[in-house]
Amino acid sequence: MFKRLVGDRSGNFGMMTALLLVPVIGTAGLALDISDALLVKTTLQGAADAAAIAAVAESSAGVTEAMHMSSDGPLTAAVADAKKIFIAQTGSAEGYELISTDVSVVKHGSELKAVFSYKAKVPTTLARVLGQDAVTVSGKAEATFQTQTFRDFYLLLDNTPSMGVGATPADITKMVNNTSDECAFACHIVKNGVENKNSYYNLAKKLGVTIRIDVVAKATAALMETAKTLRKSSNQYRMAVYTFGEKAEDTKLLEVASLTDNLDSVQTKAAKIGLMSIPEKNYNNDQQTDFDRALKSIGQLVGAPGTGASAASPEKVVFFVSDGVGDAEKPSTCTKATNGRRCQEPIDITECTALKAKGYRIAVLYTTYLPLPTNDWYNKWIKPFQAEIPKRMEACASPGLFFEVSPSEGITNAMNALFKKIVSMPRLTS
Known part of the structure; x- marks a missing residue:
């Protein structure tokens, strides 16, 4: 079993x-x-x-x-x-x-x-x-x-007498028709601290004529709103504003607003920018637009450029606004024929090149130099090189940072567009 x-x-x-x-x-x-x-x-x-x-x-x-x-x-x-x-x-x-x-x-x-x-x-x-x-x-x-790049902007605004021209062809015509010498410029005459009430500057105000510097001042103030909208933190963008000077007797950079991230303060001050005054017509042979001196001076103020990676190392950008015609005492290095020691020329880019070599970026807003066909001075000295002005201004700018605009086409929009282009461009890190 x-x-x-x-x-x-x-x-x-x-x-x-x-x-x-x-x-x-x-x-x-x-x-x-x-x-x-x-x-x-x-x-x-x-x-x-x-x-x-x-x-x-x-x-x-x-x-x-x-x-x-x-x-x-x-x-x-x-x-x-x-x-x-x-x-x-x-x-x-x-x-x-x-x-x-x-x-x-x-x-x-x-x-x-x-x-x-x-x-x-x-x-x-x-x-x-x-x-x-x-x-x-x-x-x-x-x-x-x-992260977004930190940048310091140094706005260099041309407020010399040539920026007293009418902002639009209509403004120019109104000035020409209402002045005995058919002058399109609103000369701002101030002598010994006393304003000449009969100057063309005051006439322009009475006629309701807008001059070019008025448009630039308004556009600069409006730019602060754009910067505030685009920044990611209150200290991402800092602004400083300079003009070529308050008066012709002392043509050195005038600090309108020191470098700060308080853009509201810069906006208030920029809105008050005015035309450089002269003590009398043809003062110092009208040699107040010295681009070489202005650009060299701004370079001494800016300081060493940074990488943009932090608030302690911001990029440095010179934001230059002008009609592009230099007028200064420059007898030996003038790029055009001189009138005695007076040099009238499209901007000489020597100082622009020097700034870019230091690592600064230059944004150029060229406010088109409008022809003045009834002005003998214009016809003799400026008209021959009129076509060169925008080319020289573009050569002054860093690649891609040039913008030309007629005042009648909207300087405010152009200034904002150029600023947006700056802040959206790639940053080199090495």
């Missing part, structure tokens, strides 16, 4: 099934548990992605913090934001135990990098029969953001 029992094979299948049932159930359960773990990982990865992106989003506290930093380093505000976003994204999700999270948000140069990592434990069910109590999932998310 014992031999028959041992030799009987009729129950093998049932026994084998019973023996294999545990690993089969465990394996199937493990597959289900891994599937659950993958769903948890997907949830956590989505939350980590959202947290990393939020940490360096353009409008985030982290970016604001970075814009105020003068050196590289961690961004504590961004870390706090990332953790909040991660928690908000995961909510009250169940089915896992969060073991750890780690957040790193660092500013390096002009780049912000956020790294959010996580680890969680997902309890198993059927896989427990194999001794597998939990499945561990982990992952990380990375996000980067390129």
Whole structure:
């Protein structure tokens, strides 16, 4: 009987099934548990992605913090934001135990990098029969953001007597028709501190004539609104405004507004820019437009250019607005024929080249020098090189930063367009 029992094979299948049932159930359960773990990982990865992106989003506290930093380093505000976003994204999700999270948000140069990592434990069910109590999932998310460039703008505005010409052909015609010598220029005569009430400057006001410097002043003030709208932090753009001088007797740069990020203050001061005064007509042979001296002087004020990566290392931009005709005492190096020692010429770009060689960018807004066909002086001295003026002004500018506009076409729009072009151009980092 014992031999028959041992030799009987009729129950093998049932026994084998019973023996294999545990690993089969465990394996199937493990597959289900891994599937659950993958769903948890997907949830956590989505939350980590959202947290990393939020940490360096353009409008985030982290970016604001970075814009105020003068050196590289961690961004504590961004870390706090990332953790909040991660928690908000995961909510009250169940089915896992969060073991750890780690957040790193660092500013390096002009780049912000956020790294959010996580680890969680997902309890198993059927896989427990194999001794597998939990499945561990982990992952990380990375996000980067390129901060905006910090820039210092030095606005150099030509307010010399030639900028007293009528702003539009209609304004020129009105001045010519209302002056005995058919003069299109609103000469601003002030002698010994006393304004000449009969000067053409006051006549222009009475006639309602707009002169070119008035349009430039208005456009400069309006530019501050554009800058405030585009900046990402209050100290991203700083502005300084200079003119060629207050009076012809002392033609040195006049500081209208010192370098500051208080653009409201600059706006108020810029709106009051006026035409350079002269003590009398033809004072000093009208040699008040000395571009060489003005550009050299602004270069001495600007200081060393930076990389633009931080507030402590801003790029330097000279924003030059003029009609492009020089008129100064320059007997030996004038590019055109001289009248005695007087040099009238389209801008000599020597000083522009020197500024660019130092690492400064020059943005040039050329306010078209309008023809004055009834003016003998214009016909003899300016008309012969009229076509060269815009070419020289463009040569003064850094590549891509030249704009020509007639006052009647909208200097305000042109000035804003040129500014937007500056701030949107790529910055060289090496």
